[in-house]
Amino acid sequence: MPARVVILGGGVGGTLAANLLKKELGGEANVTVVDSTGMHIYQPGFLYVALDQANALWLARDERTLLRKGVELVVEQATRIDPSRQTVELAQGGTLAYDYLVLATGSRLDRGAVAGYGDTHDFYSFEGALRLREELRRFKGGRILVGVAGIPYKCPPAPVEFVLMLEEYLRKRGIREKSSVTLLSPLNRAFTIESASKLVQPIFDKQGVGLTTFFNVESVDTAKHTVSSLEGETAEYDLLVLVPPHRGAAVIEASGLGDAGGWVPTDRDTLQHKSFERILAIGDATDLPISKSGSTAHFEAPVVASRIASFVRGTAPKTAYGGRVMCFLETGGGRATSLRFDYTHPPVPPKPSRLWHWAKWIFNRAYWVTIPQGRVG
Amino acid sequence: MTLTETEVTRTIDARGMACPGPLLALIGAIRQGQTGDTIAVLSSDAGSKSDIPAWCAKAKHEIVEVVEVSGHARFVVRKTH
Amino acid sequence: MTVTVARVLDCKRLSCPLPIVKTAQALRTLAAGDLIEVLATDPGSVKDFAAWSKVTGNELVGTSQADGVFRFVLKKKG
Numbered sequence: 059m060p061a062r063v064v065i066l067g068g069g070v071g072g073t074l075a076a077n078l079l080k081k082e083l084g085g086e087a088n089v090t091v092v093d094s095t096g097m098h099i100y101q102p103g104f105l106y107v108a109l110d111q112a113n114a115l116w117l118a119r120d121e122r123t124l125l126r127k128g129v130e131l132v133v134e135q136a137t138r139i140d141p142s143r144q145t146v147e148l149a150q151g152g153t154l155a156y157d158y159l160v161l162a163t164g165s166r167l168d169r170g171a172v173a174g175y176g177d178t179h180d181f182y183s184f185e186g187a188l189r190l191r192e193e194l195r196r197f198k199g200g201r202i203l204v205g206v207a208g209i210p211y212k213c214p215p216a217p218v219e220f221v222l223m224l225e226e227y228l229r230k231r232g233i234r235e236k237s238s239v240t241l242l243s244p245l246n247r248a249f250t251i252e253s254a255s256k257l258v259q260p261i262f263d264k265q266g267v268g269l270t271t272f273f274n275v276e277s278v279d280t281a282k283h284t285v286s287s288l289e290g291e292t293a294e295y296d297l298l299v300l301v302p303p304h305r306g307a308a309v310i311e312a313s314g315l316g317d318a319g320g321w322v323p324t325d326r327d328t329l330q331h332k333s334f335e336r337i338l339a340i341g342d343a344t345d346l347p348i349s350k351s352g353s354t355a356h357f358e359a360p361v362v363a364s365r366i367a368s369f370v371r372g373t374a375p376k377t378a379y380g381g382r383v384m385c386f387l388e389t390g391g392g393r394a395t396s397l398r399f400d401y402t403h404p405p406v407p408p409k410p411s412r413l414w415h416w417a418k419w420i421f422n423r424a425y426w427v428t429i430p431q432g433r434v435g
Numbered sequence: 436m437t438l439t440e441t442e443v444t445r446t447i448d449a450r451g452m453a454c455p456g457p458l459l460a461l462i463g464a465i466r467q468g469q470t471g472d473t474i475a476v477l478s479s480d481a482g483s484k485s486d487i488p489a490w491c492a493k494a495k496h497e498i499v500e501v502v503e504v505s506g507h508a509r510f511v512v513r514k515t516h
Numbered sequence: 517m518t519v520t521v522a523r524v525l526d527c528k529r530l531s532c533p534l535p536i537v538k539t540a541q542a543l544r545t546l547a548a549g550d551l552i553e554v555l556a557t558d559p560g561s562v563k564d565f566a567a568w569s570k571v572t573g574n575e576l577v578g579t580s581q582a583d584g585v586f587r588f589v590l591k592k593k594g
Contacts, residue, residue, distance in 0.1 A: 095530055097538070118537050135529075185532045209463030214455045244462055246489055250455040252482050272493045274462060288466070289494050318467050326448070347449040347460035381451055401451035 061087045061370040064146055064156040066136050066309065068093030068121040071340035071355030072162030073430040076129045078363035081432070087370055089129045090154060092146065096121050096133035100425055102213070102352065104187040105220055109227050110195070114188060124430040136163075139313040141334045158336050158366045161315070161322050162359075163307035165212060165342040165350060171303040172207045173277040179299045181220060182212070190299065194227070199236025200296025205285060206244045207275040208303025210319075212342055212350035214250045215387040215397070217241060217301060218258055222390035225265045240268030242275065242285070242293065254387060254397060254407045261389050261410070275300060304350070306343060321345035326401075327378040329362050336369075338362045349383050356429060357382040386418035394418050441500055441511050444472040450479040450507050457510075458486045465496060465514050472514045473499060479507040487512070519577070519589060522550040528557045528585060535561050536568050539590065543574060548594025551577065556586045565590070 063079055065072045068091050076091045083089075098121045106112035122131050135149035139159065146154045167183055169175045179193060180186035204221050221241045228234040241248060241262075248262060248269055249255040262269055276288040278298065285300075286292045305311075306320025315331065316322055323332040324344035331337035340362055341355030348354060361379045368375040381401030387410075388394045394414040399405040408414070428434045447464055449457040457478035464474045476487070484501070487510050491498050499511040525542050527535035535556045542552060554565070562579065565588045569576035573593040580587045 095534060097530070097534055114533065115537060115540050118534065118541075184534070184537075188533055209459050209466060210455065214459075245456075245458060246486060250459060251453055272490055274466070274494075319463075346452070347447055347455070347457070348452045349454045383454065385454075397454070399453045404453050 060085060061157045062155060063087050063089045063158045063160070063366060063370075064154050065089070065091045065160040065162055066139075066146065067091075067160075067162035067164055067307075067341075067343070068096070068098055068125075068131070069162060069164050069341065069355065070098075070352045070430060071164075071343075071359050072160065073098060073121065073124050074356060074359035074432055075160055075162060075340060075363050077124075077126045077430065077432050078360055079366060080126045080129045082363060082367045083370060084128075090132060091121070091125060091129060092132045092134060092136050092148070092154070093121055094133070094135040096131065098124055098430065099184060100422075102422065104181045104184065105216060105223070106422075108181040108187040108190040108194070108220075109223055110191055111223075114184075117184065119426060124426075126431075136309045137312065139309060139315060139337075141313075141315070141337060144336065156336070158338070158369060160362055160366070161310065161331070161337060161339040161343045162341055162355070163310060163343045165210075165304040166307060167302040168208070168305045169302045171305075172275065172300070174279050175207075175300075175302070176278065176280040178278055178280065179297070180302050181216075181299065182301055193297065197231075197233065197237075197297060199233045200238075201294065202237060202239045202297045202299070203242055203285060203293055203295040204239070204299045205242035205273060205275045206301045208301070209244060209274070210321075210347075210350055211301045211304050213385075214349055214351075215385055217243075218249050219388040220299070221267050222258070222261060222265065223388055225267050226390045238266075238268060240270055240293075242270045242273035242287070244272070244274045246271045249387075251397060251399075251405050251407070253405060254395065257395060257407055257410060258387070258389055265390065304342075310343065317345050319345075326381070328365065328375070329358055329379050330365075338366065348381060349385065351383060351385055352429075353384045357384075360432075360435075386414060386421070388415065388418065440502075440509070441473070441475070443475040443511055444468065446475040446477070448477045450477050453480070456480060457483045458490060461487060461510070461512060462490065462494075465494070465512070468514050470514055470516055474512050474514070476510045476512070477507050478510065483508060483510065519551055521553040521589065522546050524553045524555070526555050527561075528555055530556065531558045532560045532564055536564055539565075539568075540572075543590075543592050546592050548592055550592045552590050552592070554588045554590070556588070557584060559586075561586055561588070
């Protein structure tokens with residue numbers, strides 16, 4: 059009787075875990091991915107679409123085309139998980155039973171959590187990136203502020219990348235003289251990783267990108283064009299771009315499987331739910347204080363797949379997640395750096411170079427035929 | 436050596452987690468928590484010793500204690516408002 | 517009026533911009549003059565398809581609605 063493995067979420071973590079599980083277990087397991095839209099979105103592309111550097115059509119593909127033959131895809135919203143009965147309820151009425159459940163449900167944006175958010179722009183969603191693209195096309199000059207309205211948020215490099223690439227965009231449009239760009243950082247520096255922050259600060263200075271530190275966005279007044287921080291400061295803008303607050307998926311919260319933010323309490327090594335050993339979590343969905351990024355999900359997925367394969371076969375799991383993450387950080391002007399680290403090795407980012415910018419470019423272009431299928435380790 | 440650890444509302448183990456780092460994890464927990472909550476953050480990052488007190492001073496939250504043990508430090512912060 | 521469509525695309529329960537993205541991707545596989553029928557539930561899709569049709573030149577041949585489902589028929593330009 060094949061084991062039943064159900065994976066909620068068809069993003070990079072869920073897709074890769076499903077493919078690796080099917081490859082390893084074959085007929086020993088029925089592997090089912092449940093995804094609410096059936097469309098796999100390449101989220102690192104939002105930034106490029108917003109800045110008119112990439113076509114929106116590049117960002118999405120049918121999830122079915124990314125899954126191995128033999129992996130079942132159910133395009134439905136999962137509404138409730140019952141860990142005691144080991145079932146998942148679906149919006150259109152069906153129920154799936156599982157022996158092992160993988161929560162790869164990502165994060166969702168919660169704009170409503172910010173008082174006065176209104177129609178403030180973001181590049182953290184597909185429609186946000188398109189709307190911002192149109193706004194920037196119309197923009198004739200002014201004061202641009204980019205801030206963070208909630209923690210945790212995915213892709214810590216993105217706000218830094220955005221302001222540096224935006225500054226370049228304004229120059230190409232010939233409106234740089236009439237504009238200013240300022241990053242409102244939640245920290246006392248530009249970026250989370252101190253060594254990388256030291257690399258980008260001179261670029262901020264050279265390109266005239268402003269940095270306001272310890273500014274955690276609390277509220278917006280779209281009528282007065284001001285944004286205020288929980289540290290008690292207020293700033294004025296002509297164009298505001300925010301990273302909206304993030305929370306865990308609705309099904310996690312509805313099932314009582316998450317913490318106050320909807321994040322799954324997860325063991326940092328085994329990636330198991332701290333209360334339910336048959337439930338594992340990948341990527342944004344976890345409560346681990348590590349980067350919420352595709353890279354994290356990419357490195358976690360093989361660990362989850364091999365551990366579940368061991369459970370199915372009744373053998374002792376041999377793999378653990380060592381905290382590995384690998385991200386690029388664009389620094390403008392056709393340059394980038396790379397951030398590689400794990401639980402025991404802090405990052406030592408190289409000086410920004412064209413090499414890393416091209417590496418990211420190649421990664422972006424090759425994504426659809428390499429990453430979700432597990433063709434790149 | 437054992438010390439009685441101050442009881443807290445929530446503990447975040449950010450040891451070995453370079454990004455987004457212990458300070459952002461603390462800020463997130465403060466934003467999420469209730470007034471009066473105490474949050475403990477475990478950090479192996481040397482910078483936390485100055486970063487965390489600097490933010491607490493600016494945002495006006497109270498550092499209850501900092502305990503250093505081998506390889507990491509435990510920061511306990513109370514959300515005061 | 518019945519029309520023969522080359523493809524029916526189910527975009528129900530997808531929100532902006534996925535119905536447009538799926539439609540644009542599907543149109544690439546069709547021949548000039550082919551008709552595509554798109555079903556959507558996102559109320560914003562009415563405005564989206566009208567605007568997209570104008571911008572891209574893929575004519576919006578018909579729009580209808582029944583039981584909360586919008587039906588768009590578009591003709592690939594060329």
